[in-house]
Amino acid sequence: xxxxxxxxxxxxxxxxxxxxxxxxxxxxxxxxxxxxxxxxxxxxxxxxxxxxxxxxxxxxxxxxxxxxxxxxxxxxxxxxxxxxxxxxxxxxxxxxxxxxxxxxxxxxxxxxxxxxxxxxxxxxxxxxxxxxxxxxxxxxxxxxxxxxxxxxxx
Numbered sequence: 001x002x003x004x005x006x007x008x009x010x011x012x013x014x015x016x017x018x019x020x021x022x023x024x025x026x027x028x029x030x031x032x033x034x035x036x037x038x039x040x041x042x043x044x045x046x047x048x049x050x051x052x053x054x055x056x057x058x059x060x061x062x063x064x065x066x067x068x069x070x071x072x073x074x075x076x077x078x079x080x081x082x083x084x085x086x087x088x089x090x091x092x093x094x095x096x097x098x099x100x101x102x103x104x105x106x107x108x109x110x111x112x113x114x115x116x117x118x119x120x121x122x123x124x125x126x127x128x129x130x131x132x133x134x135x136x137x138x139x140x141x142x143x144x145x146x147x148x149x150x151x152x153x154x
Contacts, residue, residue, distance in 0.1 A: 032053070036049045071086070107140060
């Protein structure tokens with residue numbers, strides 16, 4: 001099944017679900033504020049919508065400690081990956097490797113950054129796993145960007 005076919009099927013399922021199922025639940029839980037707003041715009045009663053943001057709780061880093069922590073994180077990842085340098089423009093993406101996350105667009109955008117912004121010494125770090133993992137790694141090779149994309153796993 002092609003990605004576009006799957007996207008159409010997912011969109012159709014979403015519309016059917018919004019019209020025939022969600023309105024009859026006591027609560028509708030979303031994982032993003034934007035999803036809650038979209039449901040409300042599509043007619044779901046705001047009283048049943050609850051947003052539970054995904055994320056990781058962590059200790060706050062003071063403003064004065066941020067440069068030290070920033071450098072330490074880069075040094076740790078560079079050492080782990082065997083990179084010779086901690087410099088450059090590093091992008092991190094965390095999420096399930098699934099069609100709705102549109103990793104193909106991220107990879108294509110990064111290819112542009114890698115080729116047109118070579119001076120940036122950019123790298124992409126992808127954290128997560130999912131059904132598209134093998135295909136996305138293949139796309140990385142097809143785009144010839146595997147030397148700057150790091151698949152970190154779950």
